Amino acid sequence: MLSVQKRISGAFSFSGRAARFFSISAVSNSTKVAVLGASGGIGQPLSLLLKLNEHIDTLSLYDIINTPGVAADLSHINTKSKVTGYIPDNDGLKHAVTGADVIVIPAGVPRKPGMTRDDLFNVCVYVDETNAGIVKDLAEATAKYAPKALLAIISNPVNSTLPIFSETFKKYNVYDPNRIFGVTTLDVVRASQFISELKNTDPKNEKITVVGGHSGVTIVPLLSQIGHTFTEEEYKILTHRIQNGGDEVVKAKAGAGSATLSMAYAASHFTNALLRALHGEKGVIEPTYVKSDLFTPDGIDYFASNVELGPNGIEKIFPLGKLSDFERELINAALPQLKKNIEKGVKFVVG
Numbered sequence: 446m447l448s449v450q451k452r453i454s455g456a457f458s459f460s461g462r463a464a465r466f467f468s469i470s471a472v473s474n475s476t477k478v479a480v481l482g483a484s485g486g487i488g489q490p491l492s493l494l495l496k497l498n499e500h501i502d503t504l505s506l507y508d509i510i511n512t513p514g515v516a517a518d519l520s521h522i523n524t525k526s527k528v529t530g531y532i533p534d535n536d537g538l539k540h541a542v543t544g545a546d547v548i549v550i551p552a553g554v555p556r557k558p559g560m561t562r563d564d565l566f567n568v569c570v571y572v573d574e575t576n577a578g579i580v581k582d583l584a585e586a587t588a589k590y591a592p593k594a595l596l597a598i599i600s601n602p603v604n605s606t607l608p609i610f611s612e613t614f615k616k617y618n619v620y621d622p623n624r625i626f627g628v629t630t631l632d633v634v635r636a637s638q639f640i641s642e643l644k645n646t647d648p649k650n651e652k653i654t655v656v657g658g659h660s661g662v663t664i665v666p667l668l669s670q671i672g673h674t675f676t677e678e679e680y681k682i683l684t685h686r687i688q689n690g691g692d693e694v695v696k697a698k699a700g701a702g703s704a705t706l707s708m709a710y711a712a713s714h715f716t717n718a719l720l721r722a723l724h725g726e727k728g729v730i731e732p733t734y735v736k737s738d739l740f741t742p743d744g745i746d747y748f749a750s751n752v753e754l755g756p757n758g759i760e761k762i763f764p765l766g767k768l769s770d771f772e773r774e775l776i777n778a779a780l781p782q783l784k785k786n787i788e789k790g791v792k793f794v795v796g
């Protein structure tokens with residue numbers, strides 16, 4: 446775990462006549478990141494990107510299949526982190542998460558054409574496992590063996606899987622809402638790319654906040670806040686494309702899954718933001734789906750908005766800021782759907 450203070454005694458020899466001895470104090474940057482679902486379409490490229498991350502000392506890969514091979518392959522890359530692969534045998538999940546500072550979770554089945562993300566909640570793919578069941582099992586293990594880790598949940602439907610994590614942690618009396626994040630970064634990445642295509646700009650300069658949740662109408666890009674002028678038609682087209690970016694990929698992959706490479710990039714970006722904050726960087730702000738009071742009066746306990754990250758997770762949740770009439774309508778359309786998705790996740794654990 447990070448922040449273990451180590452006292453290091455070292456001998457530094459100088460060439461020539463003098464040889465001097467020093468004793469120094471240093472913070473051990475022993476940072477462990479675990480990926481659960483590491484052999485999958487997202488898990489593998491994400492693990493590759495994390496292998497390149499200088500903040501990470503130990504990369505722990507867990508999946509029900511193939512992780513020894515993925516870990517062996519990645520371990521030949523000449524970056525500093527040590528890679529270990531675990532499968533369920535021999536308490537693999539326990540060992541994979543124990544001591545982790547950050548746990549990233551892309552475990553679960555992806556959509557096929559014609560499905561909604563919500564359909565993934567109940568679809569049985571792995572014998573008798575659904576995404577809801579997979580996430581609950583992983584939440585239980587995490588609550589038992591790594592309750593202090595920062596958690597980044599990618600598994601769909603994110604609007605419901607985050608509440609499953611929260612309710613499971615409550616059952617184990619280890620719930621800290623500041624440490625559990627639903628990853629909505631792909632919506633932000635897409636928004637920036639789609640805007641740059643329309644405006645012929647460099648996407649890296651297109652910073653956009655996407656709020657709400659992570660499915661269809663619950664994805665609300667705040668296009669009025671970015672300093673471009675759009676026609677009403679452009680507003681509608683862009684918003685529709687950002688809300689349905691996932692469907693674009695699912696359709697193009699024609700039954701072979703959903704976004705994996707762009708998602709790995711997005712998850713790597715978000716994980717890096719968590720790590721930067723863990724390592725003491727100030728002012729790290731990312732849109733993410735979290736336990737939030739912004740819409741509590743509407744009966745909604747989770748909402749994505751800009752969040753400032755710190756060493757213990759959420760430092761501050763920012764309000765949405767000034768909205769256009771169009772965006773207010775989008776939020777109004779998002780709330781009932783989000784409420785249903787959240788209730789479904791809570792019910793799955795609480796009954």
Ligand SMILES: NC(=O)c1ccc[n+]([C@@H]2O[C@H](COP(=O)([O-])OP(=O)(O)OC[C@H]3O[C@@H](n4cnc5c(N)ncnc54)[C@H](O)[C@@H]3O)[C@@H](O)[C@H]2O)c1
Nearest residue numbers: 482484485486487508509552553554555599600601631708
């Ligand atoms: N949040 C987002 O923006 C976003 C974006 C893209 C995909 N997703 C979601 O991410 C999930 C994974 O997508 P994918 O394309 O990588 O799917 P995939 O089928 O390629 O990979 C999923 C992996 O999870 C593993 N797995 C299954 N049960 C497990 C368990 N109990 N413990 C550990 N691992 C387990 C599988 O063995 C597989 O390797 C899907 O639910 C998908 O909808 C979310």
Ligand SMILES: O=C(O)C[C@H](O)C(=O)O
Nearest residue numbers: 556562690691692703704
């Ligand atoms: O669309 C999906 O099912 C996967 C993911 O949520 C996405 O936005 O690409």
